[in-house]
Amino acid sequence: MTVTAPGLAALNSATKYPSIPTYHRLDPRNGGLLEEPADFTGDVLLTEKVDGTNGRIVLLPDGDYFIGSREELLHAKGDRVHNPALGIVEELRPQADRLQPGDARGLITVFYLEVYGRKIGGAAKQYTGGSGVGHRLFDVAFLRTEDLDRSVEQISSWRDGGGQEFGDEADLQRIAASEDIPLVPRVATVPGDLLPASVDGMAALLAGRLPATRVALDDGAGGTPEGIVLRTTDRSVIAKARFQDYARTLKRRARG
Numbered sequence: 001m002t003v004t005a006p007g008l009a010a011l012n013s014a015t016k017y018p019s020i021p022t023y024h025r026l027d028p029r030n031g032g033l034l035e036e037p038a039d040f041t042g043d044v045l046l047t048e049k050v051d052g053t054n055g056r057i058v059l060l061p062d063g064d065y066f067i068g069s070r071e072e073l074l075h076a077k078g079d080r081v082h083n084p085a086l087g088i089v090e091e092l093r094p095q096a097d098r099l100q101p102g103d104a105r106g107l108i109t110v111f112y113l114e115v116y117g118r119k120i121g122g123a124a125k126q127y128t129g130g131s132g133v134g135h136r137l138f139d140v141a142f143l144r145t146e147d148l149d150r151s152v153e154q155i156s157s158w159r160d161g162g163g164q165e166f167g168d169e170a171d172l173q174r175i176a177a178s179e180d181i182p183l184v185p186r187v188a189t190v191p192g193d194l195l196p197a198s199v200d201g202m203a204a205l206l207a208g209r210l211p212a213t214r215v216a217l218d219d220g221a222g223g224t225p226e227g228i229v230l231r232t233t234d235r236s237v238i239a240k241a242r243f244q245d246y247a248r249t250l251k252r253r254a255r256g
Contacts (some may be wrong), residue, residue: 010148011066012073013155015058015110017139018164023230023239024199033249037240040192044230045169048134048185048214048241051123051226052116055088059109061145063101067092091115091133099179105142111175112139114184115215126213129220132144136215137176138182138229140167169233185214187228195230203246 024033054070067075067089077088077096092113099111117124117133127134141164150158167175176183186210196202204228213225229244 007148008073010150010155010174011058013066013152014143014147014164015068015108015141016159017054017055017056017070017112018159018162018237020229020240022245023202023241029249030252031246032252035197035199036090036154037143037197037202038194038230038237040230040232040237040239042192043116043233044135044190044192044195045065045182045233046187046190046228046230047138048187048210049227049242050116050138050184050213050215051059051126052114052120053086053088053124054093055113055115057092057099057111057113058094059096059099059101059111061106061108065096065099065101067096086115086120087133088106095135095181102135102171104160108143108147109175110141110143110146111137111138111181112141113181114131116215117143123226124238125225126222128217128222129222130218132221134215134217135182137172137181139166139235139254140172140175142167149239166235167230168235174232184229185215189233192232199246202241203250206241206243206246 004202018022021038022033023038025036027034047208056068058066058068063076066073069086069088075093092115113135117128117136120133145163171185175181198206210225210228212223213221214231216223225243229238229240
């Protein structure tokens with residue numbers, strides 16, 4: 001599959017990761033959390049939200065691949081493009097080189113990974129006391145080549161409207177096992193109707209379920225986690241809950 005310059009722009013746009021909403025809706029006035037939780041039904045998987053930088057590996061049906069950050073493509077197989085931003089390419093290229101070429105259905109597979117550790121973001125010291133760097137798979141999507149046969153503006157609208165086809169938990173487990181990619185930690189599975197409705201309740205759940213990060217890279221890591229991601233096993237509903245959002249909201253309420 002040959003990717004031209006316009007095609008590269010389309011591929012970049014089509015494979016960007018969408019924003020995940022917060023479990024409790026954010027107050028647009030002050031950024032605090034409102035007592036308006038997301039609506040989950042059925043089993044809800046809780047995974048650790050790792051605080052690093054988003055990376056992606058875009059695997060084409062013919063085995064060619066691209067590595068990107070959240071916003072741009074940084075590298076193409078064979079060193080055709082190389083941008084060392086944030087150490088993403090350095091960390092993900094060995095993983096990309098091990099991927100099995102091609103998809104039996106002729107689809108483009110997009111691996112979304114959190115790259116974290118050494119000098120990556122303000123929370124780097126929570127994961128390493130030295131120079132450790134790691135990556136964890138947190139999502140996967142599948143695209144058809146015809147999804148790229150539109151303008152970048154049309155693709156952006158399609159993406160923002162939920163056009164991307166994401167894998168479910170079974171897909172993630174299968175791909176992680178077959179490609180030997182570490183997943184973000186699975187913290188617990190909770191029935192949706194037992195999730196806390198209140199801000200206080202979710203703060204307590206965070207503290208109880210994830211008292212320390214499960215992806216520390218060495219003994220010198222600070223160990224403070226960022227939060228959790230909640231998702232139905234079919235990924236039809238997904239939300240995030242971050243410790244700092246709940247701490248900030250409760251502190252503001254305590255001040256009156």
